[in-house]
Amino acid sequence: MNLAAAPGFHVPEVTHLLNFAPLFSFKVGGMEFHVTFITLVMFGLTFLLAALFVAAFRNATVIPGKLQNALEAGVDGVREQIVAPILGSDTERFMPLLTAMFFFVFAMNFMEVVPPVQFPLSSRMAIPAFFAALSYVIFNYLGIRKQGPINYFKGILFPPGVPKFIYVILTPIEFMSTFIFRPLTLAVRLFANMMAGHVMLTIFFLASAYFLYGADSIFLRVIFPFPFVLSIILTGFEMFIGLIQAFIITILTAVYIQGALHPEH
Amino acid sequence: MEMLLAQAAETTISVAAIGKGLVYGLAAIGPGIGIGLIFGNAIQAIARQPEAAGLVRPIMFLGFALAEALALLGFVLFFLIT
Numbered sequence: 001m002n003l004a005a006a007p008g009f010h011v012p013e014v015t016h017l018l019n020f021a022p023l024f025s026f027k028v029g030g031m032e033f034h035v036t037f038i039t040l041v042m043f044g045l046t047f048l049l050a051a052l053f054v055a056a057f058r059n060a061t062v063i064p065g066k067l068q069n070a071l072e073a074g075v076d077g078v079r080e081q082i083v084a085p086i087l088g089s090d091t092e093r094f095m096p097l098l099t100a101m102f103f104f105v106f107a108m109n110f111m112e113v114v115p116p117v118q119f120p121l122s123s124r125m126a127i128p129a130f131f132a133a134l135s136y137v138i139f140n141y142l143g144i145r146k147q148g149p150i151n152y153f154k155g156i157l158f159p160p161g162v163p164k165f166i167y168v169i170l171t172p173i174e175f176m177s178t179f180i181f182r183p184l185t186l187a188v189r190l191f192a193n194m195m196a197g198h199v200m201l202t203i204f205f206l207a208s209a210y211f212l213y214g215a216d217s218i219f220l221r222v223i224f225p226f227p228f229v230l231s232i233i234l235t236g237f238e239m240f241i242g243l244i245q246a247f248i249i250t251i252l253t254a255v256y257i258q259g260a261l262h263p264e265h
Numbered sequence: 266m267e268m269l270l271a272q273a274a275e276t277t278i279s280v281a282a283i284g285k286g287l288v289y290g291l292a293a294i295g296p297g298i299g300i301g302l303i304f305g306n307a308i309q310a311i312a313r314q315p316e317a318a319g320l321v322r323p324i325m326f327l328g329f330a331l332a333e334a335l336a337l338l339g340f341v342l343f344f345l346i347t
Contacts, residue, residue, distance in 0.1 A: 014344065085323045185334040192337035248330040251323055
């Protein structure tokens with residue numbers, strides 16, 4: 001490309017932003033596993049979250065301490081805002097799954113703004129894809145177990161209360177939307193949001209640096225505060241987006257579970 | 266002949282670049298309108314009946330997520346086009 005050779009502001013390649021060189025790799029039964037920085041951070045987060053929850057709730061007291069209070073507020077938020085309005089009487093049954101999902105996804109999204117990492121772990125497709133697969137397996141399993149395989153698939157593919165000839169169009173649409181687009185969009189939504197956020201923050205911060213140092217132009221130095229302030233605001237915005245995305249993937253899983261447990265009549 | 270081939274290759278690159286830009290731009294139109302409608306109506310609902318905020322909010326985010334997915338598919342296609 002001619003663009004890369006030209007002087008001026010370069011946007012780094014997206015693959016360069018999102019790929020990490022493996023720190024070490026090992027082989028198990030013919031499959032090669034690469035352990036990257038992201039893997040290590042992910043395992044670190046898992047242990048951190050587990051340790052936090054154990055520390056807060058192992059000796060739960062009636063008058064909560066600081067840590068217990070904070071985490072209780074979080075768990076309560078998940079229950080009242082996400083799970084209870086959707087699942088109703090099944091709330092307690094799915095609380096462990098959905099709480100873990102919410103906090104883990106949120107922690108991974110939040111890594112976007114935590115200094116030593118500054119990379120949203122969920123912008124690697126493997127992680128959202130895993131959550132989407134988890135959600136997919138769980139809601140299909142629950143639906144099949146609750147309604148029986150025939151009723152379950154019949155309820156989805158041939159929803160009752162429509163004129164017969166509509167099924168010609170409706171059944172393929174329902175099939176695509178339930179079994180293909182549900183997991184696909186669940187994964188792509190989280191992945192694309194976090195990746196877009198990461199790319200956007202990178203470009204804004206690089207542009208601020210370029211405006212100040214890179215270009216020998218008084219005009220760019222004068223307007224330097226605009227991208228800089230905007231990138232700080234966008235950092236806050238990314239924290240908000242991380243929260244919203246964790247919220248959305250949890251609430252959608254809850255909706256899919258609810259749909260599998262209680263079919264429309 | 267070689268010049269023609271080189272020209273053809275360059276044209277392909279620029280067409281792909283235009284396509285890349287168009288894909289996300291076009292994919293963002295519909296969801297943009299949809300998300301505007303969703304949030305506008307949710308605000309209206311909450312303003313009319315503030316007690317219903319707890320009920321409206323999850324549904325609002327649900328609608329937002331479903332509409333937004335379309336734009337994000339466009340965003341992913343942007344990277345898939347070569």
